[in-house]
Amino acid sequence: MSNPILEINDLKASFKTYEGTANVLDGIDLTIHEGEAMALVGETGCGKSLTTELILDLVPAARTSGEMKFKDEVVYSPSVDERSTLRGENISIIMQDPMSSLNPVFTIGEQMTDILLFGGGEKSPIDYLKHKLTRNGAERKKARERAREVLNEVQISSPERVLSSYPSELSGGMRQRILIGMALLADPDLLIADEPGTALDVTTEKKILEILKDIVDNRDTSVIYITHDLGVAHEVSDRVTVMYAGQVVERSPTDVIFDTPMHPYTRTLLESVPSLSTGIGEGSEGSIPSYVDVEAECRFADRCEFSEAACRGVHPGERTLDQGQSVACHLYKQDTGGRSADDTDEPYIGPPPWRTEQKRAD
Ligand SMILES: Nc1ncnc2c1ncn2[C@@H]1O[C@H](COP(=O)(O)OP(=O)(O)OP(=O)(O)O)[C@@H](O)[C@H]1O
Ligand code: NI
Structure with missing residues (x-):
C-alpha cells in the first residue's frame, strides 16, 4: 500500500x-x-x-x-x-451547497481568478480592493487561462461563456461543476x-x-x-x-x-x-x-437487534478481520471464548450472525 x-x-x-x-x-x-x-x-x-x-x-x-x-x-x-x-x-473541500458557496455578485471568472490571485481566505474589504487594483493585467490573464483549464477538466464545454456568467445564470449542475473546478485550482x-x-x-x-x-x-x-x-x-x-x-x-x-x-x-x-x-x-x-x-459505549446499542449488556458498558474496540476489514462490535468477541479484543491474537473470523442464520435456512 x-x-x-x-x-x-x-x-x-x-x-x-x-x-x-x-x-x-x-x-x-x-x-x-x-x-x-x-x-x-x-x-x-x-x-x-x-x-x-x-x-x-x-x-x-x-x-x-x-x-x-x-x-x-x-x-x-x-x-x-x-x-x-x-x-x-x-487540501481542498467541495461543499454540498453550490449556491451558498458562490458569491452572487461576482462573475464566475472574477471568483476563480480571485482565488488564484489572492487565495481563498477571508480578507478585509480594503485589503481586497488594494490587491484588486494593484495586480497587473498579465497576471490576471494567466489566472483566467488557468480557470479555463479547470473548467475544461470538469467538462464544461463553453468555458468563456461560463466565466462571464453570474452564479444565478447557471444551472445547479453547472454550479456544482464550478465548485469542483474551484477546488482543483490549487492542485490539491x-x-x-x-x-x-x-x-x-x-x-x-x-x-x-x-x-x-x-x-x-x-x-x-x-x-x-x-x-x-x-x-x-x-x-x-x-x-x-x-x-x-x-x-x-x-x-x-x-x-x-x-x-x-x-x-x-x-x-x-x-x-x-x-x-x-x-x-x-x-x-x-x-x-x-x-x-x-x-450513555452506551457502543452508540448503536439502542437500535441494535444483537445488543447485550456489554454494548452499554464497554467500548468494543476495533478488531482487524480478514480481507482488510475491521469492525468495532461486541458480536465478534463471543466466539473467541470470552477473551477481550485486546488480548486475543487470533481474532474471531466467523461470519456475522445473520450469515449463520442464512446458512441454516439454506
Ligand atoms: N458548530 C457546531 N455547534 C454545535 N453542534 C455542531 C456544530 N457543528 C456540528 N455540530 C453537531 O455535530 C453533529 C454532527 O454533524 P455533521 O454535520 O458532522 O453530520 P453529518 O454526518 O455530516 O450529517 P449530514 O449527512 O446531515 O451532513 C450534529 O449533531 C451537529 O449538530
Ligand atoms: Ni454533512
Whole structure:
C-alpha cells in the first residue's frame, strides 16, 4: 500500500449547548493513503462533515483533542496550542451547497481568478480592493487561462461563456461543476467532496460523480467522499469507513463490505440502498442518540437487534478481520471464548450472525 497522506488519531470533538456538552466525535481514527479514494459513510448527523471540517480547522466552536498528520507533518496535537492551517494549500473541500458557496455578485471568472490571485481566505474589504487594483493585467490573464483549464477538466464545454456568467445564470449542475473546478485550482493532494450533487436531481448527481471520479483517477489525487449512501460509495471508492453517531464502526475495502458487512449498522445501511429491481430501499428504524448524555459505549446499542449488556458498558474496540476489514462490535468477541479484543491474537473470523442464520435456512 502507498504512503499515508493523512492520519487522524483519536479525534474527539464536543460542543457546549444549552442542554449540556454534546460529545459528538468519540475517538475517530482515519488514514488516507496517496491516490486512495475513501468513502466516509453514515446517516445524517453522525459527524462526517464535522470530521473533515476539523481537518481544515473550519469549526471554531468545537473543543477538540487528538492528533492529525498531513504528509508526516503534525498539524494538530494535544501538545500544540496553535494549529497550522492547511486550507487552500494541499487540501481542498467541495461543499454540498453550490449556491451558498458562490458569491452572487461576482462573475464566475472574477471568483476563480480571485482565488488564484489572492487565495481563498477571508480578507478585509480594503485589503481586497488594494490587491484588486494593484495586480497587473498579465497576471490576471494567466489566472483566467488557468480557470479555463479547470473548467475544461470538469467538462464544461463553453468555458468563456461560463466565466462571464453570474452564479444565478447557471444551472445547479453547472454550479456544482464550478465548485469542483474551484477546488482543483490549487492542485490539491487531498480532495474532500461533501455529498457533491446531492442537492440536485439523481441524473445530474450521477454525472457529477462520474466527472469527479474521472478527475481523481486522472490526477491520482487522494479523495474523501462523504455520503450517506453506500450505493454511491460503491461507485466511487476503494475503501469505505462507516460512522455511526461520532464513532467509526467498520472499515473495509469497498468490494468486501457489500459482500460481508460485519457491523449490524452497516447491514442496516446496506438494506437501505435501493435495490435495482424495486428501486425502493427499506431504510432502518430509529435515529442517532442525543450527543448530550450518550450513555452506551457502543452508540448503536439502542437500535441494535444483537445488543447485550456489554454494548452499554464497554467500548468494543476495533478488531482487524480478514480481507482488510475491521469492525468495532461486541458480536465478534463471543466466539473467541470470552477473551477481550485486546488480548486475543487470533481474532474471531466467523461470519456475522445473520450469515449463520442464512446458512441454516439454506
Ligand atoms: N458548530 C457546531 N455547534 C454545535 N453542534 C455542531 C456544530 N457543528 C456540528 N455540530 C453537531 O455535530 C453533529 C454532527 O454533524 P455533521 O454535520 O458532522 O453530520 P453529518 O454526518 O455530516 O450529517 P449530514 O449527512 O446531515 O451532513 C450534529 O449533531 C451537529 O449538530
Ligand atoms: Ni454533512
